[in-house]
Amino acid sequence: MNKTGKFGPYSATGHALALPGPGAQSGAELVRSRIALHVALATVRPGDRLPDVGVLAEQLGIGEMTVRRALEGMCQDGLLDRRRGRTGGTFVSADWSHVAAAHHDAEGAASIAGFLLLLECGLVAHASGEVDDEQLAGLRKLAEDLDATADPDRLREVETRFHLDLAEALGGRGMREVTADLLGRLCLLRPAAEPDTIRRQNLCHVDLLVHLTEGATDAAVRAVKEHM
Numbered sequence: 001m002n003k004t005g006k007f008g009p010y011s012a013t014g015h016a017l018a019l020p021g022p023g024a025q026s027g028a029e030l031v032r033s034r035i036a037l038h039v040a041l042a043t044v045r046p047g048d049r050l051p052d053v054g055v056l057a058e059q060l061g062i063g064e065m066t067v068r069r070a071l072e073g074m075c076q077d078g079l080l081d082r083r084r085g086r087t088g089g090t091f092v093s094a095d096w097s098h099v100a101a102a103h104h105d106a107e108g109a110a111s112i113a114g115f116l117l118l119l120e121c122g123l124v125a126h127a128s129g130e131v132d133d134e135q136l137a138g139l140r141k142l143a144e145d146l147d148a149t150a151d152p153d154r155l156r157e158v159e160t161r162f163h164l165d166l167a168e169a170l171g172g173r174g175m176r177e178v179t180a181d182l183l184g185r186l187c188l189l190r191p192a193a194e195p196d197t198i199r200r201q202n203l204c205h206v207d208l209l210v211h212l213t214e215g216a217t218d219a220a221v222r223a224v225k226e227h228m
């Protein structure tokens with residue numbers, strides 16, 4: 001869920017589908033990538049029941065039929081389980097990470113990661129020296145949280161949250177949505193980062209925040225590249 005506790009907001013006529021190349025995403029892919037993102041953010045956990053189709057459709061801003069088909073596809077892939085009866089519904093597979101591994105695609109992941117890198121470099125160059133103090137403070141807090149935790153799931157969750165909040169701090173809500181689309185797809189295409197990798201990346205986060213605060217654009221862009 002996003003800050004308002006929803007899977008959206010999302011508009012089919014908005015930025016996400018308008019992006020070229022690896023940014024382009026169909027409605028069904030959006031459903032997949034958003035569910036994957038929420039699993040990464042631990043706002044939905046393996047074994048949890050998903051909201052009803054109507055609720056998902058409204059939150060994602062796409063048709064119920066598209067959501068229903070996407071969920072069916074994910075059930076066939078084993079990422080979701082459908083259970084009938086009074087306590088039934090659509091559930092995130094308890095075996096999510098194991099099943100998701102069968103869908104990994106290194107080439108696809110590299111393409112999306114490259115796109116995300118360009119986006120972050122552009123956002124940093126665009127906003128350097130003009131980032132809201134409160135948002136910078138929020139990002140520093142996340143970097144401190146990353147430093148303080150040893151739990152691998154929590155590390156991955158906070159690392160994902162950092163990049164969503166960074167995109168919003170640098171480019172506004174629309175850029176947060178674009179980043180959510182890209183990160184959600186990456187979650188399905190590659191294995192989650194190892195704790196040591198995330199800790200190393202957090203050094204880049206800290207550097208980035210220092211340079212952003214100083215308005216040192218070149219150094220800030222370098223920190224983004226080193227993170228990758």
Ligand SMILES: [Zn+2]
Pocket residue numbers: 159162163201202205227
């Ligand atoms: Zn990071």
